[in-house]
Amino acid sequence: MTKTITIAHGNGGEENNELIKKVFYKHFENDILSKSEDAAVIENGKLAFTTDSFTVSPLFFPGGDIGKLAVCGTCNDLAMMGAKPKYMTCSVIIEEGFPTRDLEKIVKSMKKELEINGAIVVSGDTKVVPRGSVDKLFINTTGIGEIEYKGISASHLKDGMSIFVSRDVGTHGATIFAAREGIELESKLQTDCASLYPEVKKLIDSGIEIIALRDATRGGVSAVLNEWAKSSDVCIEVVEESIPVQEEVRGICEMLGFEAVDLANEGTYVLCVPKKDEAKALEVLQETHKTSTLIATVSEQYKGRVLLNSSWGTKRFLDLPTGELLPRIC
């Protein structure tokens, strides 16, 4: 562990994992925490419990804002454990001088998203700090959900299973990059930020067997696949060409030297089902997003690794993104 914390320690990738393991797990260790799922499963499998903080900049971006994100992020973590989001807390840290109008806009968009999930905010906290102590506004939300589908886990993947993405990947990350100051890019791109509980409900109701489910937030699809490969000690073989990426996202990636699979999503998840449910799963997924598709299968070739297969017959490992997401310069 390095002596000081750097931005890379919050990247959702390797350094982030190191920080969590060497500082937090070390002192907080218990059976529930060490499962390291999207949300903790408590009360004998009845409830899912999770928390998340939101610091996105800019606060408003095409297709969403920090409020929408704060509800989606936490509710999605619950949904990914097969739970219906029920109760939430909302803590806000506001920088002195922040416009009240913007705050209300953010809270309104939280309310709208809560309604989609059928959840309510039951407790909250507000702190105002002197100018410069935070960047405008940070939000923390904690959520409790009722588990409707049991047994979803990152460590149950087995040889021959099928892996889908729920839609085209990388749009949130690309939208934020395009919206950031300093990059003068004109783009019609919108974040994928969305509440996923309704989609998960559809999957559950269709009767397919859900092995693993995870929203591909920080670290993108790469991080999800790598965590699954490690937790289940299997190889995940991805057909590189099959990964759906919007043209504009691809363009931004080309320009800045990113990989769409490393970019964050806020309304895109990865699903693993047994081979027998492959066709049914695709049908259900495509009812919501036409771009949803099968991207990978589970094998035992290189255990613990994610393998990308190209259309010209070459292979490479897809690793966890490391470091700060920076553009390549040559």
Added chain:
Amino acid sequence: MEELQLKNLYDNFRDGDTIKAFAKIIAEDAKKLQKPINIMEVCGGHTHTIMKFGLPQLLPKNVNFIHGPGCPVCIMPKERIDHAYVLSMQENVILVTLGDMIKVPGSNGSLQDARAKGADVRFVYSPMECIKIAQDNSDKTVIFFAIGFETTTPMTAVLVEQVIKSKISNILFHINHVTVPEVMVELIDSRDVHVDSYNNEIDAFLGPSHVSVIAGSKIYDKFPKDYGRPVVVTGFEPVDAMEGISMIVKQFVEKRCELEVQYKRVVNHDGNLKAQDLINTYFEKMSLFRWRGLGNVPDSGLKLKDEYEKYDAEKIYKSVLPIAEIEDHKLCICGDILRGMAKPQECTIFGTACKPTTPIGSCMVSSEGACAAYYKYGNLI
């Protein structure tokens, strides 16, 4: 007229069938080679393409790559990284640089660490963004820590020109621009301090296309003529790289030794004369620039001309900048790897003490370095 989309610029150059077709041509031609050939891709961008698209898996055993020194952050000696660190820690300074530079550890840490300790370090996509930063922070000094080869030098030159013309008083420069042909000569011609020999295993060069977009293909004229090494100036998409490789193999089969351009869609012999003028207006050659892993390379670095020294952070902050040269670990064999005399796995600290998260030698520093690529792709290369 249909709008030109970005994908038109790369789509066809990633076509699986075309890549396979080139692989077949190369395999056929390579059967006629009398001895194995080692092609050095000088540029880190090519190393990236070769690794990302898995091209070595498509090539016959007698066509090998030697990964060159062409990654501007990898070749930066530690004392210059320390310059960036020290400058960023000065009072009222905003240090601005490009991409990966922020991650490279110097002897006190990286710029990322400096930022964590309170320094104002920013990375930009275009040097011109310094102007806005300088305007927004008129009480501070913006130092642009300029890195890169011929490709990024004109952008820095444009910024220098703007700073002078618009009389902007709070932007300074720390110039670390380097040039490609000089280091190629060094790799062929120099004494390797580790093995005390002039040996190298480089048979041919894949020249980076973007460098020649600026500098022209003329910068490589001397390599076939004076050094007996063919050069093919090649684009960065996988189809480009495969075609470039096949052109090199053909030269050996047909016993030719020439300068050829695969990337004809943009590169010509003279290059971008306007950009070259701009560079020559503000910059001049340094007699020596120290390359990490290779040592001093004559005429390979640029600096601001003396008449612009009031913009030169290296001169203005001279008293605080460390001057002692810092060598890499004694066990590091990056110099041999860059000459093609050794492979990363032959290094005793490869993958143990030296890893991408804690690089000791230049080839491990960025994802474009040979050691980093071998570490990442392991048994798939």
